[in-house]
Amino acid sequence: MKRTIHLIAAARPNFMKIAPLYHALMKESELEPVIVHTGQHYDLNMSDAFFQDLRLPEPHIHLGAGSGSHAEQTGRVMIAYEKVVMEKRPDMVVVVGDVNSTIACTLAATKVVFDHDQNDAATGLNRPMIAHLEAGLRSFDRTMPEEVNRLATDVLADLLWTPSPDGDENLQHEGVAKEKIVRVGNIMIDSLEMMREAIEAVPVYEKYGVTQGDYAVLTLHRPANVDNPTSLKALCDMIVRLSKQMPIIFPVHPRTRKNLENTGLIDTLEGKPEIRLLEPQNYISFMNLIFNCRLAVTDSGGLQEETSYLGIPCLTLRPNTERPITITQGTNQLCTLDDIDSKIDQVIAGETGKGKSPDLWDGHTADRVVTSIRSVFNI
Ligand code: UD1
Secondary structure: OOEEEEEEEOOHHHHHHHHHHHHHHOOOOOEEEEEEEOOOOOOHHHHHHHHHHOOOOOOOEEOOOOOOOHHHHHHHHHHHHHHHHHHHOOOEEEEEOOOHHHHHHHHHHHOOOOOOOOOOOOOOOOOOEEEEEOOOOOOOOOOOHHHHHHHHHHHHOOEEEEOOHHHHHHHHHOOOOHHHEEEOOOHHHHHHHHOHHHHHHOOHHHHHOOOOOOOEEEEOOOHHHHOOHHHHHHHHHHHHHHHOOOOEEEEOOHHHHHHHHHHOOHHHHOOOOOEEEEOOOOHHHHHHHHHOOOEEEEOOOHHHHHHHHHOOOEEEOOOOOOOOHHHHOOOEEEOOOOOHHHHHHHHHOOOOOOOOOOOOOOOOHHHHHHHHHHHHOOO
């Protein structure tokens, strides 16, 4: 009997996490991956382009949830996914990361009952087993919606695949049984290594008239940074100051663009030759821009990891991070609008080290996840 594994993909950072696992599962004759796209991200350049780059097929199931407030989005995904679980009866649901769809699908799947008196022989459950990939990360900041999603998902999941030792420790402090925790490493690095040849093939940065190793890449989308007009204004001032030191490539997230346009702040950035405002980039182009930049300035989670792995300095505009290993071992530094200028100066002066890639960030995480899945089902 083939075991069906639902891979839940929702928002841009999820696609890089399911792709290596999908490809690894496709090699297994007893396991059948099924891609479920919740539709949280739906624009061509936020979703479809990533499926193409990462060689993923069209999603097998599309929930079409779209945008909305947190409760609306979470609720719509729950309602749609519960029906899918009842109808398709997957053996396992793999949720990744920390977006609203991660907790929504976890909540929906955990309360389903398949057969009242006939539990699955291998898992002992009468519902799908729920596994969380990228479990255990904590910023300890519950004002972040992602932190709430992480906490709630990890309480409910049956199997917790962690990327680094801090993940294991956090889960154990929260009382999660040791047997449920499996350290598998960082799946994003699998995507990066899987696509390295394509990433390196075309010098995308040349298209924007910048020189290799002599420009900054900027990404910003966290509500705490971009939803408040005062902090958005201060960010724009910082961007203009940085652009006087090196050219900036800034692929603008839809949330950020909307806020820049609504406040009129877009005028402070547009038309300046040293600031290249781009549409969100596909995975291969964006990674090429990162591979060749001098510095990344961001509030993204994934970019803190990718730059650490690549040894590229990263300044993270947040008061905390759920990925502390990128600071203790990698190239990441937290910063505020007050100290970012001096940190940029340090990077320019070459005072920041190359860092060291954490254990198991090696491009083989998907294989370790498959081994864990096989062991759950006694295959
Ligand atoms: C979501 C995740 C965040 C992740 C980010 C990556 C949650 C709580 N947040 O934030 O953790 O880092 O994705 O991008 O799940 N929009 C479009 N086109 C799209 C998608 C969104 O225009 O394809 C617009 C929406 O209409 C909305 C805004 O962008 O106004 C925000 O989208 P949403 O998915 O709600 O949250 P993100 O800020 O993208």
